Amino acid sequence: GIQVEQSPPDLILQEGANSTLRCNFSDSVNNLQWFHQNPWGQLINLFYIPSGTKQNGRLSATTVATERYSLLYISSSQTTDSGVYFCAVRKTGANNLFFGTGTRLTVIP
Amino acid sequence: DSGVTQTPKHLITATGQRVTLRCSPRSGDLSVYWYQQSLDQGLQFLIQYYNGEERAKGNILERFSAQQFPDLHSELNLSSLELGDSALYFCASSVGGSANNEQFFGPGTRLTVL
Numbered sequence: 306g307i308q309v310e311q312s313p314p315d316l317i318l319q320e321g322a323n324s325t326l327r328c329n330f331s332d333s334v335n336n337l338q339w340f341h342q343n344p345w346g347q348l349i350n351l352f353y354i355p356s357g358t359k360q361n362g363r364l365s366a367t368t369v370a371t372e373r374y375s376l377l378y379i380s381s382s383q384t385t386d387s388g389v390y391f392c393a394v395r396k397t398g399a400n401n402l403f404f405g406t407g408t409r410l411t412v413i414p
Numbered sequence: 415d416s417g418v419t420q421t422p423k424h425l426i427t428a429t430g431q432r433v434t435l436r437c438s439p440r441s442g443d444l445s446v447y448w449y450q451q452s453l454d455q456g457l458q459f460l461i462q463y464y465n466g467e468e469r470a471k472g473n474i475l476e477r478f479s480a481q482q483f484p485d486l487h488s489e490l491n492l493s494s495l496e497l498g499d500s501a502l503y504f505c506a507s508s509v510g511g512s513a514n515n516e517q518f519f520g521p522g523t524r525l526t527v528l
Binding site: 336 | 470504518
């Protein structure tokens with residue numbers, strides 16, 4: 306398989322703060338996705354970002370595939386951002402996604 | 415709403431029983447994937463179907479099986495259930511079956527085995 310490590314494992318933020326979540330992977334990939342799992346368990350697509358940088362509102366992501374990492378930036382955090390953020394990669398030659406263990410984010414008012 | 419639907423939302427059953435989980439992919443998607451999320455194993459890939467054919471297998475137990483029907487909906491059958499099978503089961507879909515397709519996840523079926 307492929308190792309996908311996310312850091313930090315837990316993060317507590319005051320509302321309005323910014324944060325950076327990191328995803329390191331151990332092998333070459335041709336697909337990388339970021340998900341937010343909300344408190345109801347739903348996995349919500351945030352970014353499909355095998356390389357480069359994308360932005361969507363207060364969220365942005367950067368993947369440097371040659372250095373095997375991706376970053377998710379959350380700015381001006383809100384309580385609704387709470388949940389678990391997963392990075393998932395598709396190893397070259399495989400069809401499925403391999404998920405990291407997630408970063409649990411808690412935003413307090 | 416991802417466009418992927420799963421039924422039922424919750425399922426409570428007893429050890430030794432058999433259950434069927436159902437998934438309908440997004441309109442136009444040909445690939446369906448099944449994943450299991452448990453507390454001890456995290457999110458793990460089980461199996462993929464593409465246009466009715468099995469395409470890839472992951473950590474799927476022999477007691478589990480799946481199929482994809484001509485209308486592209488898929489079913490995951492879990493038999494001889496054990497306590498450890500309690501988990502959240504997700505279905506995902508993508509347009510194609512190859513590597514560079516974004517996967518979209520359904521809301522999941524929460525299975526509790528008592």
